[in-house]
Amino acid sequence: METHTDVICPFCGTLCDDIEVQVEGGRIMDVLNACKLGTAKFMSMNKKHRPLKPRVRGENGFEETTVEDAVERVARMLVEAKKPLLYGWSTTECEAHSVGIELAEEVGGVIDSHSSVCHGPSVIAIQDVGYPSVTLGEVKNRADLDIYWGSNPMHAHPRHMSRYSRYPRGYFRERGQADRTVVVIDVRKTDTASIADKFLQVEPGGDYELANAFRAALNGVELPDEVAGVPKKDILQTLDIMKEAQFGILFFGVGLTMSPGKHRNIDCAIKLVADLNRYTKFSIMAMRGHYNVTGFSEVLTWQSGFPFGVDYTRGRPWYNPGETTSIDLLTRGEVDACLVIGADPGGNFPRRAVEHFARIPTATLEPHETPTTYLSDVVIPTAIAGIEVEGTAYRMDAVPLQVRRFMDPPEGVYPDREILKMILDKVREIKNGA
């Protein structure tokens, strides 16, 4: 039995780097230290029915084919499309991102990631009003107040609280939990709220109003008896907790970005944090979901100048959320082909967007069966980054880490970056008239 230590978990944006994996005979026998989500991802390697062969949709359903044939079909689909969409990217390594962006530019398509449907509004707000953020290491060592707003890490980032906020001992927080206060603001009394010191239950859609109430009270304005379902006394008590903290951190989740107000909710939360810095040290961080959704924004910004939703149809990068973002493009029927890399828009996009996805030519690079592979015309199984492929991933605080390869992919199954390079080469060959 081989034991691999310090493995980085390729599931969520917490990127836990203390995982131990025991491997024997090409099977994962045990996973130590990981949460239920991470363990399930590692153990999925042992699935008996993992698809290994590329397949294409024929008259009688899917038919197996070769990698070369599948790659050529995808390349032709992209070359023949007027405006293809290349979507996904958050569950693969940065080295694949780089090739994918080059491919989007080569075919004059639109490239977009999960950011579009998770923290895109946060990115827009950050572009508007800045981002006074820190690293998770600073949070662990310094923070005595952790606020989770519209975020339920007990379900979405299960080790976030044990590694960085509620429980760990830090350099200036030697007693761990006893030195820390946790506040949760949510529309439901979530499992995270159940272990908080203070919970504020806000009305659905009331986040912008509540954030403004905090700011107003901080600036000396008298509040009404209740704001967005939260009693005035709770708002003022929470504000005192914020002002009296030595180092506060506001972690916000998609509860703010997906609710009415969207990017304006984040604008207001960031401005609240800026205001609090008149009293104490306070910071803010987005609870990024997929393990490398942050990495894609980093790579796309280096290569195009913009973080998500970049349109190359003009021959130069063009970024305009609401116009160049996946849901808008699909619901308006503006794209005529779609290549998906490590994502499941077929399952996770609203129905009207999927209706168009199901009508146009589509291809998916994906290790497992998903609603998206079910709807696609070409499916190429790929190796799994962080298990079978090494590479770079960015934690939610934008710290880059190297995910490890500790198993070999099955024969004939290649990393995303290699398949994308094959597609790029074939696209250039077709465009050059070969």
Add this chain to the structure above:
Amino acid sequence: MKATLITGRTIKQGMVIESKDSAMYTEANAICELDPDDMKKLGISEGDTVRVSSASGEVHVRAVKSLQAPHRGIIFMPMGPWANMVTSPETDSVGMPSFKGVPAEVEPAKDKRVLTYPELLKETYGK
């Protein structure tokens, strides 16, 4: 009953991301979590089928008693193809669809069967 629909990650939904071709995926995702008081009001028990509808469409899922209550008037569905039959594609010009805070209606539909995702996709998209 009129309700506000919230969709999102649950730990059970997250555990089956790599096993969407299993029965566990339907088990974890094709559900609607309701406040216990709302379940009494609707006359339904855990496991009964309910119809959730919105301006975008409708879907049949299994009712589950929420462990994150109280949240009367709020229903929760794990992200996935069932929830996305009723979420809103409206992005308010920022790219983000409305996955949370969607006006919806929930009602008993005990005689209806919850579809698996291939059945749901076939019925909805014809593919």
